[in-house]
Amino acid sequence: MAKEQSTEQIDPSMPDWSAYRGVLIVVEQREGIAKKVSWQLLGEGKKLAAKLEAPLMALVLGENVAHLAEEAVHYGADRVYLCEAPELRDYRTRPYSRVCLKLIEDAKPEIVLFGATATGRDLAGAIATHLPTGLTADTTQLDVEPHPSRLLLASRPAFSEKMMATILCKQYRPQMATARAGVFQALPKDAARQGEIVRIEATMREEEIDAQVLEFLRETGKLNLEECEIIVAGGRGLGGPDAFGLLAELADALGGVVGASRAAVDAGWISHEHQVGQTGATVRPKLYFAIGISGAVQHTVGMSNADVVVAINRDENAPIFQFAHYGLVGDLFKIVPAITAEFKKRRTLFGIQPPSDKDSLSAAPTESESTATRERSEAK
Amino acid sequence: MLHIVVCIKQVPDSREIRIDPKNNTLIRQGVPSIVNFYDMHGLEEALRIKDEQGARITVVTMGPPPAEKGLKECISLGADDAVLVTDRGFAGADTLATSYVVARTIRKIAETWGHVDIVFCGKQTLDGDTGQVGPGVACRLDLEQLTYVNKVEKVDEENRKVRVHRLLEDGIEVVETSMPVLITALKELNKVRRASLPGMIRAARYKPTVWTTADFPDLERAKIGLKGSPTIVAKTWVPEVKAVKTKMITYDSPEAAAAQLADQLLTKDMQTLLDWA
Ligand SMILES: Cc1cc2nc3c(=O)[nH]c(=O)nc-3n(C[C@H](O)[C@H](O)[C@H](O)COP(=O)(O)OP(=O)(O)OC[C@H]3O[C@@H](n4cnc5c(N)ncnc54)[C@H](O)[C@@H]3O)c2cc1C
Ligand SMILES: Cc1cc2nc3c(=O)[nH]c(=O)nc-3n(C[C@H](O)[C@H](O)[C@H](O)COP(=O)(O)OP(=O)(O)OC[C@H]3O[C@@H](n4cnc5c(N)ncnc54)[C@H](O)[C@@H]3O)c2cc1C
Numbered sequence: 021m022a023k024e025q026s027t028e029q030i031d032p033s034m035p036d037w038s039a040y041r042g043v044l045i046v047v048e049q050r051e052g053i054a055k056k057v058s059w060q061l062l063g064e065g066k067k068l069a070a071k072l073e074a075p076l077m078a079l080v081l082g083e084n085v086a087h088l089a090e091e092a093v094h095y096g097a098d099r100v101y102l103c104e105a106p107e108l109r110d111y112r113t114r115p116y117s118r119v120c121l122k123l124i125e126d127a128k129p130e131i132v133l134f135g136a137t138a139t140g141r142d143l144a145g146a147i148a149t150h151l152p153t154g155l156t157a158d159t160t161q162l163d164v165e166p167h168p169s170r171l172l173l174a175s176r177p178a179f180s181e182k183m184m185a186t187i188l189c190k191q192y193r194p195q196m197a198t199a200r201a202g203v204f205q206a207l208p209k210d211a212a213r214q215g216e217i218v219r220i221e222a223t224m225r226e227e228e229i230d231a232q233v234l235e236f237l238r239e240t241g242k243l244n245l246e247e248c249e250i251i252v253a254g255g256r257g258l259g260g261p262d263a264f265g266l267l268a269e270l271a272d273a274l275g276g277v278v279g280a281s282r283a284a285v286d287a288g289w290i291s292h293e294h295q296v297g298q299t300g301a302t303v304r305p306k307l308y309f310a311i312g313i314s315g316a317v318q319h320t321v322g323m324s325n326a327d328v329v330v331a332i333n334r335d336e337n338a339p340i341f342q343f344a345h346y347g348l349v350g351d352l353f354k355i356v357p358a359i360t361a362e363f364k365k366r367r368t369l370f371g372i373q374p375p376s377d378k379d380s381l382s383a384a385p386t387e388s389e390s391t392a393t394r395e396r397s398e399a400k
Numbered sequence: 401m402l403h404i405v406v407c408i409k410q411v412p413d414s415r416e417i418r419i420d421p422k423n424n425t426l427i428r429q430g431v432p433s434i435v436n437f438y439d440m441h442g443l444e445e446a447l448r449i450k451d452e453q454g455a456r457i458t459v460v461t462m463g464p465p466p467a468e469k470g471l472k473e474c475i476s477l478g479a480d481d482a483v484l485v486t487d488r489g490f491a492g493a494d495t496l497a498t499s500y501v502v503a504r505t506i507r508k509i510a511e512t513w514g515h516v517d518i519v520f521c522g523k524q525t526l527d528g529d530t531g532q533v534g535p536g537v538a539c540r541l542d543l544e545q546l547t548y549v550n551k552v553e554k555v556d557e558e559n560r561k562v563r564v565h566r567l568l569e570d571g572i573e574v575v576e577t578s579m580p581v582l583i584t585a586l587k588e589l590n591k592v593r594r595a596s597l598p599g600m601i602r603a604a605r606y607k608p609t610v611w612t613t614a615d616f617p618d619l620e621r622a623k624i625g626l627k628g629s630p631t632i633v634a635k636t637w638v639p640e641v642k643a644v645k646t647k648m649i650t651y652d653s654p655e656a657a658a659a660q661l662a663d664q665l666l667t668k669d670m671q672t673l674l675d676w677a
Contacts, residue, residue, distance in 0.1 A: 050570060055569075110573075113535075113538075113544075113545050114544075137568075137569055138547065138548045138566070138567075138568045138569060139568065141531050141532070141535070141547070142535055142545065142547045142548075144532075144535075145495075145531070145532040145533075145534070145535025145536055145539070146535045146536075146538065146539045146545065148495075148496065148532070148536070149496060149499055149535065149536040149539040149540060150539055152496055152630070153496075153630055154494065154496065154629075154630030154631035155495065155496075155530075155532055155631070156631060157495075157528075157529065157530035157531065157532055158529065158530070173634075177639075178529070178636070179414045179417050179426060179527070180414045180415055180417070180526075181639075182414075182417060182418075182419050182426070182638070183419070183426065183636050183637070183638055183639075184636065184637050184638070184639050185633050185635070185636045186633070186634045186635040186636075187631050187632065187633055187634065188631070188632045188634045189630045189631050189632070190630075190632065191630055192630045230544055230577050230578050231544055231546075231575055231576070231577040232575065232576050232577070233573055233574070233575050234563070234574045234575065234576055235573070235574040236571055236572070236573050236574070237571050237572040237573075237574070238570060238571040239570065239571045239572070244569060244570060246569075307665070328665070329644070330661065330665075341646055341648075342643075342644065342646070343644055344644065344646050345644060345645065345646060345647065346646070346647050346648075346649060346661060346664060346665075347646050347647070347648045347649065348648075348649050348651075348657055348661065349648070350651075350654070350657070354654040355654050355657060355658070357654075358653075358654035358655050358657065358658035359657075359658040359661060359662070361655075361658065362655070362658035362659055362661070362662045363658075363662060366662055366666060
């Protein structure tokens with residue numbers, strides 16, 4: 021086995037970190053399309069950078085991703101480091117972490133943020149160990165103390181979301197965190213915004229890279245609830261898989277997608293990719309319908325960031341009403357079809373076309389179970 | 401023969417943890433300790449490789465002495481050896497300090513029982529829940545890392561290659577890399593077996609190897625435990641329920657309810673919100 025990576029000594033007195041300035045967001049992309057969490061982090065990073073009176077930087081890496089550097093500027097970055105190389109086409113830990121490490125060494129950001137996605141965590145975990153520095157996982161709240169301490173206050177849920185913990189990294193720079201998708205808000209895209217784009221070199225040649233991505237099986241029709249704007253979610257109150265058809269009709273009328281509580285998923289009425297909550301997706305849609313869902317904390321942590329919540333439940337004391345902007349007490353089997361009909365009617369009244377099939381929001385979720393989700397449900 | 405190391409952590413079952421409503425603290429009393437269930441899927445995969453092509457399995461945990469129970473559970477399922485690294489000096493470790501000690505332990509295991517080909521970790525734990533120890537250990541041992549693995553397609557001992565499926569948010573990635581390699585396990589990887597009677601008898605008699613700081617003469621004190629941990633938990637609190645102004649819609653018929661709701665949602669704001677305008 022190869023020898024251990026060396027890590028630097030801890031300095032017991034507070035080290036001088038004045039060379040480290042600014043906030044860096046590592047942009048995640050696949051095939052030239054950025055993950056929304058990257059722009060959400062730029063939105064949040066902007067606030068942190070403003071409080072620190074320091075620049076907001078982004079790192080874009082991949083192959084043919086120059087357009088994302090521009091986009092990062094439009095979403096708030098003052099300076100974007102762009103690294104394009106064929107070796108970076110697929111995400112692989114080593115070549116990606118090499119580029120990040122070199123940039124962190126050169127640009128010396130005081131804060132580095134990654135999306136708490138599979139890729140973001142894979143990368144951040146490797147980099148933090150290498151530097152070494154502290155890494156706070158899966159944060160949902162970020163703040164900074166202004167000069168002179170300039171500390172990142174990184175807060176994250178703990179113990180199945182029952183508690184929140186604020187974690188600091190006082191002795192090391194940069195301060196690093198991964199941040200959950202769907203929690204922070206992106207700035208509106210401003211195509212007129214100007215910023216600096218700095219090209220940097222990739223530092224690893226293909227011969228040095230062992231890992232090979234042989235194939236990527238995109239789960240076509242796989243829902244990315246985190247990216248959806250309108251979600252119509254159902255729970256145990258639906259009583260069986262059939263009622264999800266009613267929800268799909270409402271979702272279609274609105275141009276939205278279907279979500280679910282864990283109870284509905286566990287009952288096998290719908291696949292896990294639809295699950296919202298602690299062990300499912302954290303969503304931030306503009307509109308969220310909670311239908312036949314009681315509102316357990318493990319569910320509400322995943323949806324309480326929705327702009328508008330509509331709850332339909334026959335129990336007027338259901339906790340979900342505490343999270344709802346609009347509440348309807350009654351039988352979902354009567355109310356949901358009426359709402360669907362009403363929205364269809366209004367669409368015709370306004371002469372508005374239903375969302376086109378190409379619209380990613382209108383993907384019919386229930387029919388598109390991929391092999392992967394099938395395997396997953398079999399594994400249970 | 402392949403040598404596989406499985407990293408496990410004994411954790412409080414956080415699903416059982418409740419909050420004391422009086423002082424907003426965690427009630428940990430009576431909360432059972434379990435082996436982090438992702439780790440059990442790592443062990444199961446190691447056992448499957450052992451069943452198919454033969455392998456030696458060493459299980460390791462860094463933790464307080466009661467963590468021995470988890471190691472014995474792994475022995476009862478078919479692991480060959482188990483190592484407990486325990487020392488007061490390790491207490492309070494964050495992921496950086498944990499990965500340092502776990503990596504050193506794996507190196508010592510390789511020195512003691514022969515080279516290590518595969519290291520399994522869980523995707524994350526139920527308590528710390530960071531998913532950072534796996535990448536940390538891989539980085540320190542300079543291993544290739546394959547995280548979020550839901551299928552081990554091939555372990556080719558002769559050509560020293562491993563091919564896996566990684567389950568990502570938007571699909572499945574098929575990756576091949578060389579051993580030695582560190583894999584982090586998802587629960588979709590396999591179905592965990594039950595212990596056999598002979599396994600249970602062996603576990604009852606089994607005494608894990610115990611190492612303390614004294615067994616690692618070159619361990620740097622500044623890198624272990626609380627001192628070696630850059631992250632500090634500064635504050636904990638119970639999140640407040642966000643107060644939302646709820647408008648309950650009262651109605652005579654479902655149709656009337658639907659019309660009211662549509663009126664509310666399709667105000668000018670909402671109309672643009674819904675991209676209907
Ligand atoms: C570790 C852990 C992780 C978890 N993660 C998640 C997660 O990610 N997501 C999640 O959702 N849950 C999660 N849970 C489960 C969670 O605690 C709840 O059990 C679950 O959310 C309940 O689902 P539900 O609201 O659909 O069902 P129920 O609580 O059974 O509620 C059903 C509701 O439907 C209403 N209803 C019934 N019939 C009708 C009708 N005809 N018309 C209108 N209303 C009707 C009832 O009044 C009731 O309020 C987790 C639990 C644990 C322990
Ligand atoms: C509320 C709370 C929040 C925390 N937040 C952070 C944080 O943001 N950043 C941070 O650096 N630390 C954090 N910690 C500390 C962290 O939980 C511990 O350092 C722990 O030792 C390792 O992290 P983990 O449990 O998250 O493991 P993970 O990285 O989630 O574990 C992944 C896998 O690594 C292996 N593994 C983990 N620990 C051991 C072990 N002791 N022995 C053998 N194998 C092991 C297992 O296979 C496990 O499945 C937090 C702790 C608490 C209580």
